[in-house]
Amino acid sequence: MSIIELVDVGFIYGKKSPYEIHALQNINLKIEEGCITGIIGHTGSGKSTLVQIFNGLIRPDSGKVLVNGKDIWEKPKEISKIRYIVGMVMQYPEYQLFADTVWEDIAYGPRNMKVSEEEVKKRVERSAYFCGISKETLEKSPFDLSGGQKRRVALAGVMAMDPDVLVLDEPAAGLDPRGRREILGGIKEYREKSGKSVVIVSHSMEDMAMYCDTIAVMSHGKLIMHGDCKTVFSEKEMLAEAGLDVPEITNTVHALRKRGIEISKSIYTVDGAVNAIKEYLRGDKNGL
Ligand SMILES: Nc1ncnc2c1ncn2[C@@H]1O[C@H](COP(=O)(O)OP(=O)(O)O)[C@@H](O)[C@H]1O
Ligand SMILES: [Mg+2]
Structure with missing residues (x-):
């Protein structure tokens, strides 16, 4: 079963x-x-708007959003519960840290969910591992960390809530190649070990090719393609029309x-x- 399904979603x-902007048009995904x-x-193609639809931060003007087969807007008053099932790391989340130590910051989400203190500890350590945060760093103030490290802490905080789907809006934006590899590699390992679903927004074709199983392509508020990497990257012309290039x-x-x-x-x-x-x-040895 699909974990998230969008039926004719418009926003x-x-x-x-x-000044109306049709950010999403008839999305079926x-x-x-x-x-x-x-x-x-x-x-501006609608990626961030789309992922905010996934966890109910934005309510579509038309269409349906199903999570685990259930319409998330059936009871609008309970919409915030969806955010524990679909965990979202927004673009540049490093500005959202606030606790005294990294440990406390990561523990905030699970504590709010009222899980046992023993479980909180387990989740903090597990998320820190996937996000490449060392034991020493856990004791530091988040404000003493570099931008890249802060980003990892924000990511670990959402991972620690143990959502069924982890949604990441441009998690590697602004990082150097090593930082990108470390953060995206950790996310891949998390998916492999936890079996959870992950959605990654990016505009790097190279990153998509390395880490994703399927790719959805947005252009001017429309979903123009969704398939495995092989299928999507063989459509060079269609990607070019959407202002995108295939990997180098x-x-x-x-x-x-x-x-x-x-x-x-x-x-x-x-x-x-x-x-x-x-x-x-x-x-054909003489072919090249
Ligand atoms: N809060 C907002 N108010 C008005 N227009 C917005 C807002 N956020 C995004 N937009 C517009 O909606 C379109 C889609 O934006 P967005 O989802 O942020 O795209 P992307 O993440 O692909 O860059 C763009 O035209 C953008 O200017
Ligand atoms: Mg965006």
């Missing part, structure tokens, strides 16, 4: 004002359980194909390209 900012789903699109390595593969080297056009990782080229060379 307008500034409704009935002269199923987020599958246990997967890492990537949401990609150019700036896919471009290289396309360039090789243009020179008559017959390797698959749906390669999107460097490892995949290495294997395909090796195979090609084994078949």
Whole structure:
């Protein structure tokens, strides 16, 4: 079963004002359980609006949002409960830290959920592990940390609430390549070990190719594609129309194909390209 399903969802900012913006139009999307789903699109395409629909921060003007098969807006007064099921880390969450120590900051969510102190401890340690936060760092004030470390603490705080779906809006934005790898690698390990569902918003094709199982592509408030990486990245023209490029390595593969080297056009990782080229060379050593 899909963990989140959107049926014909539409949303307008500034409704009935002269400045209406149709941020989402007729979105039909199923987020599958246990997967890492990537949401990609150019700036202003509606990614952040879409993920705020997932956990009820924004109520759609039309259509339905189902979480675990249930309409989340059936009882609007209970909407905040959804935020424990769909945990969200907003863009630049490092500005939302407040406690005296990192440990306390991560513990805040689970404590609010009234789980036992023993369980709180377990969750803090587990989330700190996935987010690459050391034991020494747990004792520090969050305000003494670097931007990248603060981001990890904010992420660990949401992870510690143990949501069924973890939604991350641009978790790697502004980090250097190593920081990106560490944070996204930790999220991947979290998914593998916990079996939970994850949604990652990004505008980096390389990151999507490395970490996601399926990719949803947004353009001008519409969902224009949703499929596995192989399918999405083979649609180079459609992506270009949405103002997006395929990963660098896919471009290289396309360039090789243009020179008559017959390797698959749906390669999107460097490892995949290495294997395909090796195979090609084994078949035709004079080909390159
Ligand atoms: N609070 C807001 N008020 C009015 N318009 C908004 C607001 N937030 C976003 N928008 C507009 O909605 C559209 C989608 O924005 P957003 O969901 O933030 O896209 P993305 O995350 O892909 O950059 C854009 O045109 C943006 O300018
Ligand atoms: Mg955004």
